Amino acid sequence: xxxxxxxxxxxxxxxxxxxxxxxxxxxxxxxxxxxxxxxxxxxxxxxxxxxxxxxxxxxxxxxxxxxxxxxxxxxxxxxxxxxxxxxxxxxxxxxxxxxxxxxxxxxxxxxxxxxxxxxxxxxxxxxxxxxxxxxxxxxxxxxxxxxx
Numbered sequence: 001x002x003x004x005x006x007x008x009x010x011x012x013x014x015x016x017x018x019x020x021x022x023x024x025x026x027x028x029x030x031x032x033x034x035x036x037x038x039x040x041x042x043x044x045x046x047x048x049x050x051x052x053x054x055x056x057x058x059x060x061x062x063x064x065x066x067x068x069x070x071x072x073x074x075x076x077x078x079x080x081x082x083x084x085x086x087x088x089x090x091x092x093x094x095x096x097x098x099x100x101x102x103x104x105x106x107x108x109x110x111x112x113x114x115x116x117x118x119x120x121x122x123x124x125x126x127x128x129x130x131x132x133x134x135x136x137x138x139x140x141x142x143x144x145x146x147x148x
Contacts, residue, residue, distance in 0.1 A: 012134070012135065012138050015131050015134070015135060016070060016071070016073075016135055017071060018131075019067075019070055019083070019128070019131055019132060019135065020067045020068065020069075020070035020071035021067065021071065022067070022128070023063045023064070023066055023067035023070070023083060024063070024064055024067030024068060024071070025067075026060075026063050026067075026108060027059070027060040027061060027062070027063030027064035027065075027067060028060070028064055029060075030056075030059070030060035030063075031060045031061070031064070034056050034057050034060070035056075037056045037059075037060065038052055038053055038055075038056035038057075040056075040104070040105055041055055041056050043097075043102065043104040043105070044093050044096070044097050044102070044104065045097075045100075045102065046093055046096065059086075062082065062086070063083075063086070065079075066079040066080075066082050066083050067079075070083070070135075076139060077136060077139060077140075080132055080135055080136045080139070081136070083132050084129065084132045084133065084136065087125055087128055087129040087132060088129065090125055091122065091125045091126065091129065094116070094118060094121045094122055094125065095118075095122060097116065097118075098116070098118040098122075102116075103116070104116055108121075
């Protein structure tokens with residue numbers, strides 16, 4: 001393996017562990033306080049109350065399980081797909097709240113209250129979305145012709 005390939009290999013593995021750990025941490029910080037997270041979700045004013053409650057109860061567990069799957073590479077492509085869709089939804093929700101002038105906390109990493117720094121949230125989430133897409137593309141390229 002050439003030096004360049006080794007560098008890419010290690011960068012992508014670090015990115016995989018970082019993404020898995022990020023979502024594992026993000027979900028784990030929301031699990032102890034589902035009602036606080038439900039309030040954060042409700043502040044976006046996008047879902048009816050019952051869907052907000054369901055979302056607040058299940059989303060953290062999905063993040064945790066997908067984070068673990070990315071780290072251990074079990075159901076890897078499925079986990080990356082779910083996380084990619086979630087990031088797309090988060091970005092749409094943040095841009096929607098920003099466009100409507102809502103002054104809210106994003107609810108990320110178990111933090112409640114405060115105000116959103118919308119430009120930072122969009123840039124951060126787009127970067128996460130990009131890394132997830134790169135990891136999925138790398139996996140597909142590495143396993144061309146194989147059943148993933």
